[in-house]
Amino acid sequence: MQKQTGRSACRGPIVRLDLRLMGKAANFRKLGIAAGSGPLPVAIAKAATDEGREVFIVGIEGAASADIEAFPHAWVRIGALGEFLRLLKREGCEDIVLIGGIKRPDLSKLGLDMTAMKILPRLAGWMKEGDDGLLRGLSQFLEKDHGFRLVGAHEIAASLLAPEGILTSVSPSPQDENDIDIAARAALAIGALDIGQGAIACRGIVLALEAVEGTDAMLARVAGLPNNIRGSETKRQGVLVKLSKPGQERRVDMPTIGVETVERAAVAGLAGIAVEAGGTLIADIESVARAANAKGLFVTGLSRKRFEQTNT
Secondary structure, three states: OOOOOOOOOOOOOOOEEEEHHHHHHHHHEEEEEOEEEEHHHHHHHHHHHHOOOOOEEEEEOOOOOHHHOOEEEEEOOOOOOHHHHHHHHOOOOOOOEEEEEEOOOOEEEEEEEEHHHOOOOHEEEEEEHHHHHHHHHHHHHEEEEHOOOOHHHHHOHHEEEOOEEOOOOOOHHHHHHHHHHHHHHHHHHHHHHHOOEEEEEEEEEEEOOOOOOOHHHHHHOOOOOHHHHHOOOOOOOOEEEEEOOOOOOOOOOOOOEEEHHHHHHOOHHHHHHHOOOOEEEOOHHHHHHHHHHHHHEEEEEOOOOHHHHHHO
């Protein structure tokens, strides 16, 4: 036999492992995604899997898109809290993202399961405190009672956050800039009262405030206003502004816009959309910019300094 010296010889090909990547992958915790409506649940799932993280989506029946079925998933009705928790635990999820729109539930029509019935008094109390109270209560229930860690969509996919500056080929006019400031003040005022995140101003007048019905319904209301007090598709005027509520729990209720927002703003005759840079989620920034360019609208990301100054 040939004598070996030094370290023992290796048989087969030499494999060099990137220890940094191994460490990164090892630190990933499986992500559970509670999916409501809109494209964001799928965008979050794609961002997480692209990074090497396992995901499992629990789609809310009647809200989530069938597109979630491209990923490991299950469906639950909104009142089946016990089944929701059982699925996440069965799949070994440790982190949870709550993302996508869900209509504010009517407790009398939910068909609550036993788990939900047990926390019904707490749920009713959370709902009395408004949307922020409901989301804070639900967050504490998931974390303190069941050991999950709630994470924000922006923590999983920072690329979905609106950047600062103009995203489109169309830029706001001086009148649009004035409308942005007026709508921003209105949005911050209703946000402080936990009413909504958005407002629309046109020619220096606030036309609409977002409440429990949501942004889409607010835009539909503006589209139904007389042409003499709003813009039109041939002469665009007015701006939609969306901002986080002061002190808002950003892990569960960050403002969002998408292609559908642009299309509805166009029907309402608006000149553009302004959102909080770094504080608003956009499912597909390139698609939103293309849609806005096609309709002749601008989309811009506001610095926090800009809209905070408008409120002084």
